[in-house]
Every structure is written in structure tokens, then in C-alpha cells.
Amino acid sequence: xxxxxxxxxxxxxxxxxxxxxxxxxxxxxxxxxxxxxxxxxxxxxxxxxxxxxxxxxxxxxxxxxxxxxxxxxxxxxxxxxxxxxxxxxxxxxxxxxxxxxxxxxxxxxxxxxxxxxxxxxxxxxxxxxxxxxxxxxxxxxxxxxxxxxxxxxxxxxxxxxxxxxxxxxxxxxxxxxxxxxxxxxxxxxxxxxxxxxxxxxxxxxxxxxxxxxxxxxxxxxxxxxxxxxxxxxxxxxxxxxxxxxxxxxxxxxxxxxxxxxxxxxxxxxxxxxxxxxxxxxxxxxxxxxxxxxxxxxxxxxxxxxxxxxxxxxxxxxxxxxxxxxxxxxxxxxxxxxxxxxxxxxxxxxxxxxxxxxxxxxxxxxxxxxxxxxxxxxxxxxxxxxxxxxxxxxxxxxxxxxxxxxxxxxxxxxxxxxxxxxxxxxxxxxxxxxxxxxxxxxxxxxxxxxxxxxxxxxxxxxxxxxxxxxxxxxxxxxxxxxxxxxxxxxxxxxxxxxxxxxxxxxxxxxx
Ligand code: XMP
Numbered sequence: 397x398x399x400x401x402x403x404x405x406x407x408x409x410x411x412x413x414x415x416x417x418x419x420x421x422x423x424x425x426x427x428x429x430x431x432x433x434x435x436x437x438x439x440x441x442x443x444x445x446x447x448x449x450x451x452x453x454x455x456x457x458x459x460x461x462x463x464x465x466x467x468x469x470x471x472x473x474x475x476x477x478x479x480x481x482x483x484x485x486x487x488x489x490x491x492x493x494x495x496x497x498x499x500x501x502x503x504x505x506x507x508x509x510x511x512x513x514x515x516x517x518x519x520x521x522x523x524x525x526x527x528x529x530x531x532x533x534x535x536x537x538x539x540x541x542x543x544x545x546x547x548x549x550x551x552x553x554x555x556x557x558x559x560x561x562x563x564x565x566x567x568x569x570x571x572x573x574x575x576x577x578x579x580x581x582x583x584x585x586x587x588x589x590x591x592x593x594x595x596x597x598x599x600x601x602x603x604x605x606x607x608x609x610x611x612x613x614x615x616x617x618x619x620x621x622x623x624x625x626x627x628x629x630x631x632x633x634x635x636x637x638x639x640x641x642x643x644x645x646x647x648x649x650x651x652x653x654x655x656x657x658x659x660x661x662x663x664x665x666x667x668x669x670x671x672x673x674x675x676x677x678x679x680x681x682x683x684x685x686x687x688x689x690x691x692x693x694x695x696x697x698x699x700x701x702x703x704x705x706x707x708x709x710x711x712x713x714x715x716x717x718x719x720x721x722x723x724x725x726x727x728x729x730x731x732x733x734x735x736x737x738x739x740x741x742x743x744x745x746x747x748x749x750x751x752x753x754x755x756x757x758x759x760x761x762x763x764x765x766x767x768x769x770x771x772x773x774x775x776x777x778x779x780x781x782x783x784x785x786x787x788x789x790x791x792x793x794x795x796x797x798x799x800x801x802x803x804x805x806x807x808x809x810x811x812x813x814x815x816x817x818x819x820x821x822x823x824x825x826x827x828x829x830x831x832x833x834x835x836x837x838x839x840x841x842x843x844x845x846x847x848x849x850x851x852x853x854x855x856x857x858x859x860x861x862x863x864x865x866x867x868x869x870x871x872x873x874x875x876x877x878x879x880x881x882x883x884x885x886x887x888x889x890x891x892x893x894x895x896x897x898x899x900x901x902x903x904x905x906x
Contacts, residue, residue, distance in 0.1 A: 498527045537558070
């Protein structure tokens with residue numbers, strides 16, 4: 397199998413680089429720069445190496461350096477950002493601080509050709525984010541691209557198959573980034589593209605089967621995409637040695653608890669413990685209206701239940717979680733201010749007596765996890781599921797939570813989802829749901845005055861959920877949903893559509 401090494405110098409886009417390589421059907425592995433020598437790189441048969449970016453300046457004493465022998469090892473290398481500067485520095489070039497004119501963001505670049513720029517227009521937009529730049533290229537290299545403020549936006553030594561770019565080809569803002577990486581992988585490294593997602597799944601299954609041996613694993617299953625895929629993958633690896641715990645807090649969407657049980661216990665034959673804790677959660681939430689308190693209560697109760705269930709299982713060797721790569725980045729951002737205390741299963745490691753955490757998906761992005769889910773035979777409806785917050789309908793039932801209000805919301809939400817699918821919008825919007833506002837208003841049915849709840853519909857389009865726009869749903873669809881909810885859901889007499897983007901609003905109402 398062809399593989400590319402992503403040599404990690406501490407940049408923020410390292411996983412993204414690996415993902416871009418995988419997208420082009422070539423397997424990519426990330427290794428820390430100080431964990432693999434040039435000899436090992438050659439022995440392990442990598443077709444090429446990508447030096448990642450990094451936060452340092454090559455002249456910092458503590459900055460990561462690499463053995464210059466790699467430049468003469470005969471293996472193709474692509475340096476990106478810091479990787480570009482490091483390559484220049486290792487080869488005897490000169491690096492300079494950009495000072496006032498450091499570049500950040502979308503910049504116009506002009507190239508002069510070479511293997512890396514095949515099928516790339518002479519002028520194109522690239523994404524820059526740097527303070528230093530290469531002032532003089534090392535012996536054997538020529539400058540192959542420049543911007544207004546960066547004399548070496550790219551350099552190459554075609555003979556030794558060494559290439560470097562100051563910009564980031566892996567981010568989508570670089571117009572021709574995909575083509576540039578394709579040129580490196582296929583033309584320079586000579587890859588044929590023999591890798592598919594199914595290989596990842598079978599490698600992981602094999603790996604965990606060997607690693608776990610005859611030990612026990614517990615997995616917290618929420619029915620969401622990530623934990624479902626992690627659980628099925630491990631189930632394929634170790635079968636009944638895996639126990640999944642699924643806590644039904646009564647705040648799931650209509651029929652969702654049963655669907656999860658039916659899918660995992662029924663379809664896959666997994667050992668599944670469903671904890672029906674609806675009453676416990678409702679009791680704890682009675683009278684609580686503050687959104688943050690709701691989230692805290694639910695998070696804490698979740699952990700308490702796991703603790704109880706965990707104790708029943710005795711000693712567990714491994715705790716499995718469906719952490720995916722974006723979760724790893726998010727939990728790494730120490731300075732971000734808390735807008736909402738997001739709740740997944742973060743507190744579990746503290747309350748279950750286990751030896752090791754396993755996170756089989758922690759190098760993957762959401763769409764890759766979905767692709768694996770499909771490979772593993774998880775039903776489409778589950779794999780393509782839209783995000784659902786851990787505290788569930790508690791943050792979509794504004795004000796006090798009662799079982800009756802939650803039931804009302806479940807009915808309205810089910811109608812909305814049904815009609816979104818019927819109108820062909822189910823896959824077009826990124827996330828959509830109903831909210832039970834805490835407002836009642838006057839209405840009329842026949843000759844009768846009514847005084848009922850207002851349901852808000854929310855549908856957003858987004859790439860990353862950090863910002864979002866409201867979906868321009870067709871009037872006919874809104875009309876149908878509104879009329880069905882007002883007619884079919886007892887206690888609701890008014891339906892409104894939320895036309896606020898994020899920011900200033902958030903996706904969820906609480
Ligand atoms: P907001 O409301 O913060 O939501 O704009 C952004 C995305 O995150 C989801 N969300 C959560 N996901 N636990 C989760 O796992 C949570 O506590 C949580 N709160 C919000 C939300 O549904 C949207 O997709």
C-alpha cells in the first residue's frame with residue numbers, strides 16, 4: 397500500500413493535511429518530527445514526506461529541527477509554511493522576519509511553472525499565515541512562485557524532487573491547493589492512489605483485535621454518528637467483549653431511544669445496556685429554567701448513571717469513546733471563552749475504573765467517520781444523522797421542562813423532519829429542528845378561542861457550525877409544516893420560523 401508521511405512540526409493543520417492526502421486515495425500517517433529518523437522513513441517505504449507548518453521561527457533555539465540528511469535521501473519532500481522555511485534553513489538558505497508586512501489570509505500568488513504547478517493558472521489565490529519568509533533559497537533550489545510581499549511563495553529543486561510552499565495548500569481558501577497536492581502525490585511521488593476508506597476500517601479492526609486480546613471494553617453510546625461508528629468498529633473487532641451503555645434521558649427525539657436499541661442490539665447483536673433514566677432526569681430538571689443549569693444537571697446526572705453502571709461491570713480494561721478530530725482541536729483551545737458548556741461524555745474517564753482510553757476515530761473528520769460508518773453497514777439514517785446536542789431536547793424546550801412539553805416538542809419536531817425529507821430538503825440543510833418556546837398566545841379554531849404554545853422552526857446552513865446562516869426554505873414547505881403542526885400537535889396554535897444567523901444567535905436556542 398502506498399503511503400505518505402506527514403512529518404509534524406506542531407502546526408495547526410496537520411490532520412487536515414493528512415486528510416487531504418487520504419481524499420486523494422493515498423494513505424497518510426502523521427508522525428512527530430522527533431519520533432522518526434531519515435533511515436526509518438526510508439525503511440518504512442514512504443512514497444513521499446510532507447513537512448507541516450509550525451508556530452516557531454527556525455532561528456528559535458527551541459524550534460523543532462530535522463536531520464538535513466533527509467534532503468539527500470532521494471525521497472520526495474513537500475515543505476509547507478514552517479516546513480518550507482525549515483527546508484530552506486536546513487539546505488543553507490536564509491530566512492527573514494517579515495516584520496510589518498507579514499501576510500495573513502487570502503493573497504494573490506504568481507508562479508513560474510514546475511511539476512508542483514501543473515494545471516495551476518499562473519495567478520491564483522493562496523492562503524498565507526506567516527511572519528518569516530525565505531529570503532535566499534538554498535543551493536540547487538529556484539524560486540517558483542512569489543506574492544507582492546513574499547519573494548519565495550514557493551521553491552523547488554526539481555532534480556532532487558524537493559518542493560516547498562510558504563502558503564497552505566491544504567486549506568480550501570487556497571484555490572488550487574487540491575491540484576498542487578495532487579501534483580506532488582501523483583506526479584512527483586509517483587503514487588497511483590490505491591487506498592480507500594474500507595482499508596482504514598479493516599486496519600483499525602485488526603489493530604484493536606490484537607491490542608485488546610481477551611480484555612473487556614465499555615463504550616458510551618449516544619446514538620450519535622461518532623459513538624455509533626466507534627462502537628460498531630470495536631464490535632467487529634472483539635464482538636461480545638464490548639459492552640455499550642446507552643443512557644436514555646427522555647430528551648431524545650421521537651422514538652429515538654427505541655431506534656438506537658433496535659439498531660445496535662437488534663441489527664448488530666451488540667451487548668447493549670439501555671438505562672431508562674427518563675424519570676430521574678425529569679425529576680432533577682423540575683423547575684429549572686436557566687439554560688446553563690439545565691446543561692450542568694444533565695451532564696452530572698449522566699456521569700452519575702455511568703458510575704453506577706460502571707460499578708456493576710467491575711474492572712474494565714478499556715473505555716472507548718467516539719472522539720473525532722475536531723473534538724481534539726476544540727478541547728485544545730484553552731483560551732476560547734465558554735458560550736455554552738457543551739456536553740458529550742467528557743467526564744466519563746474519571747468515574748469508570750479502567751486502564752486505558754481508546755479513541756479509534758480521533759484522527760478523522762466527520763465526513764470520513766460517516767464514510768466508515770457506511771462501510772461498516774450502519775443504516776444510512778444513522779450515519780447521515782445531523783448533529784444533536786448531548787442535553788437533547790432540554791435545550792430546545794425553553795423554560796421549565798416537563799414530560800408533557802417534551803412530548804409536544806417531539807411531535808412537532810417529527811413533523812418538521814418528515815416534511816423536510818418529503819420536500820427533498822433533508823440533506824440540503826445542515827441542521828434543523830423544532831423548538832418549544834416558552835410563549836403562549838391566543839388563537840382560534842372553529843369558533844373557539846385557544847391559548848396554546850408557540851413552536852419555532854430552526855434550520856441552518858453551515859460548514860463548521862461556528863457560523864451559520866438560516867436556510868431559505870420554500871414557503872410551500874413552511875406552510876405545510878406550520879399547518880400540520882398547528883392541526884396535529886395538541887396544545888400548539890402558532891408556528892414561527894427563526895431567521896437569525898449565527899452570530900449573533902447560536903444554532904440552538906439555549
Ligand atoms: P450552538 O448552539 O453552540 O451549536 O451554535 C453549534 C452546534 O453544536 C451543537 N451543540 C452541542 N453538541 N453537546 C453537543 O454534542 C452540546 O451540549 C451541544 N450544544 C450545542 C448544536 O446542535 C450545533 O450543531
